[in-house]
Amino acid sequence: MKKLTLSLVSIMAMSGLAYAGGDIAPVEEPVVVPVAVDNSAFYVGLGFGRTILHDDQSAEEFTxxxxxxxxxxxxNQYIALEGRASFGFNTDYDPGNTGNPSSDAADDISYWGIYVKPMYPVTEKFDIYALLGYGGVQLGNLESGDAYESGFQWGLGAQYEVMENVLIFADYVSLYDDTGFDYRAQFEDVDSNAWTLGVSYRF
Structure with missing residues (x-):
């Protein structure tokens, strides 16, 4: 009789455990919330290149x-605001068909610009970009004084992150393309552009 009683108690206990097990809530997988990446940053850079100012009619050219x-x-990864200032040295002069003496060359070509910079990330480290803005170009220390013009500027370029926060870039910027350049060429088509290779650092 004792054995029968113990068996019944054991069966009831096991049934109770099984029933209690049915009340255990299923384990839910943790929800992963994506973290927004902050791509905003100040940056500075240094570049070297060549700037050309060319008179289409006379073929006169300063480099x-x-x-x-x-x-x-x-x-963010798609837009930036950028300012540039460039200072020239070792200016070469081609008088074209003007007959001007080589001593009429400017000492330098300098320019400045402020640009909106739309960017497209091709890969995680490689971007292509445009430059759209306003700026000025100056031929300095001519015999008759500095010659200066300003207006719309645009450019195209690419940059690559070689290490964390350090990028190399190369670009082309159209600095001026209009009729006349101050007193220097008042009725002729003149264009100026710059090619630059440089490095920038993001803080």
């Missing part, structure tokens, strides 16, 4: 080596 300083703010 200057350049040091370019760059500073900007990147709002």
């Amino acid at each position: 200057s080596s350049q040091v370019m300083l760059q500073a900007g703010y990147q709002y």
Whole structure:
């Protein structure tokens, strides 16, 4: 009789455990919330290149080596605001068909610009971009004084992150393309552009 009683108690206990097990809530997988990546940053840069100012009618041309300083703010991976200032040296002069003496060359070509910079990330480290803005170009220390013009500027370029926060870039910027250049060529088509290779650092 005792064995029968113990068996019944054991069966009831096991049934109770099985029933209690039915009340255990199923384990839910944790929800992963994506973290937004902050791509905003201030950046500065230094570039070297060549700037050309050319008269289409007379074929007169000034070519200057350049040091370019760059500073900007990147709002996200698609847009930035950038300012540039460039200073020329070792200017070469081709008089074209003007007959002007080589001594009429400018000492330098300098320019500045403020640009909206739309960007497209091709890969995680490689971007292509455009520059759209306003700026000025100056032929300095001509015999008759500096010659200066300003207006719309645009450019195209690419940049690559070689290490964390350090990027190399190369771009082309159209600095001026209009009729006349101050007193120098008042009724002729003149264009100026710059090619730059440089490095920038994001803070």
